[in-house]
Amino acid sequence: MPTAHRRHALAGLIACSLVVAALAAFMQVMLGSYEMTWHRAWAALTDPNVWQPSVWVRLLCGEATAGMLHLPEAPALDTATLIVWNVRLPRVLAGVMVGANLAVSGSIFQAITRNELASPYLLGVSSGAGLAVLLALTVCPVFAAFLPLAAMLGGTVAFLMVYAIAWHHGTSPVRLVLAGVIIGAIAGALQTMLFFLAKDLSTVQNALSWTAGSLTGTGWQQVRLIVPWTLASVVLGLSSTRYLDVLLLGDPAASALGMNVERVRFLLAATAIMAASSAVAVSGLIGFVGLIVPHIVRTMVGSAHRHLLLGCLFAGPALLVVADVAARLAFAPVQIPVGIVTGVFGGGFFLYLMRRRRELGKL
């Protein structure tokens, strides 16, 4: 029975993703310039001084909230625990969120454009969000908490422009991707222009590593920044799987079944933009994850979205955490942006897809 077969494939995919992500996360926690043995790392992870409600509130909600709640002072932690919990682990968590956001965003974009080439990156959403974030960082500094909102604004504007350019009595996969390339190129050029206008060199260096898509230096602040948007997009995505499935039948069929196609597509696009833009606000422009994860998951569990989105929710984080291990440790002590790793391997995978399949595009 294919349905049961699909369910087994999904369970296997989730299990594999969890194991891979856990192994990569442990490597990320253990290895680095501050050396520790694996049981030292394990002891730091399970340090009873950290596993207390007050410490967790401090980490997840920030010092300000902890102060307002009059929580007791954080207990003194030893160096290994501090490094694991303050430096290495939040980076892993941010990677998990970013991976989930990009994968969910990609699968929603692919469904609403009925186009397996669609992704936040190729549709120009990431570039638009990136431009907005760079503007916010260099020209008019805003509170960090507003960065995701600025990114969403940029992503929305870019997506609407791509759609308007591609629209000619409907759209086709190729037209959408070409329009995405156009908007991506313009947004990329404007991003580079901002480097030249920036006043000091350190801003430029930060911005440069950020446009390449990097998790270097992400801490609890970034985790706190993305968590609410990740939760919102996951909940919205998982509760609209039926709409995504019906949209795949095509606009006329969906409309004949009673769907207000334009409104549903608009709301789903908003969800996908929210997911991708908040990821961009935290990690910069990480390409190919939103394209390739839904692709791999679809070949394994089929195109039913209740399976596809669940699979993406586990495979996306696993892929990004593994890529980030490579980005951080492969050329140690130099760290490269994780976007370079996903770009090289994602580009290769894309090439493989193109060669293997004669017709690529329509879902």
Next chain:
Amino acid sequence: MNCKPHPAVTTESGLCGVRVSVRYDRDLPLIIDGQSIAIPVGKITALIGPNGSGKSTLLKTLARQLTLESGQIVLDGRDIATLTRLQFARRVGILFQENVAPAGLTVEDLVYHGRYGHRRLFESFTAEDQAAVESALLLADIAHLRHLPVGQLSAGQRQLAWIAMALAQETQYLFLDEPTTFLDPAHQFEVMDLLRKLNRELGKTIVLVVHDLNLAARYSDSLFALREGRIIASGSPDDVLDAATLRRVFDIEARILRDESGRFLFCLPVGRVGAASPETSL
């Protein structure tokens, strides 16, 4: 011959278009030009006409898939513009000519999509949904194929699966745009027999566009013949299918034959109007 325009009726039950005009784009000419049509309730109605005559457009217009330039469409006494999409989708199902199922979608999953209009936001499938899907699968006689991907079926089975999806919608009206066009003769009969069964046993009102005049003659209770966006003739197959009407609608010379029982009528096209072929002189 019945070629006078239908009176603009607004009956309590039934579906009619009143002086309906449609065009695809503001710069393009009218596809349907101020036509009125009353679809007989509980019957099988076929729309016939040459390519580009507007028959598919008329079907889609009646099924609310196109925006009216002018005129109105009345369903069971209400202007369909006042119905919500879901209200309409629970009364009228429509199946388009070309349907593409996403890769790997099973027959059963496809038929469940027919329940879209009956579910509420975030609600999962109910026993009622399940019963509707089971009965649709049985009616279309494809219950044994339920776990197969739609893409792996033959063209005929695929068409039955899409019809089953429309059946799961549980609508009084069922519209089909050329449901038999890409099928071999056996599957054409299978689809048409299914439609007749739905009409005779469940009382569904069925409206379809067909190219094959003999299928139209054999299965429909009433016919509308279109040409250049206008209804040229309407009535029972006996009324509409005669040599003069076929000449006016299709530009063909045809002979009308009957089988021995006299029940079935056949059109035998013998050539284009004006083409000097030996048969036309018969």
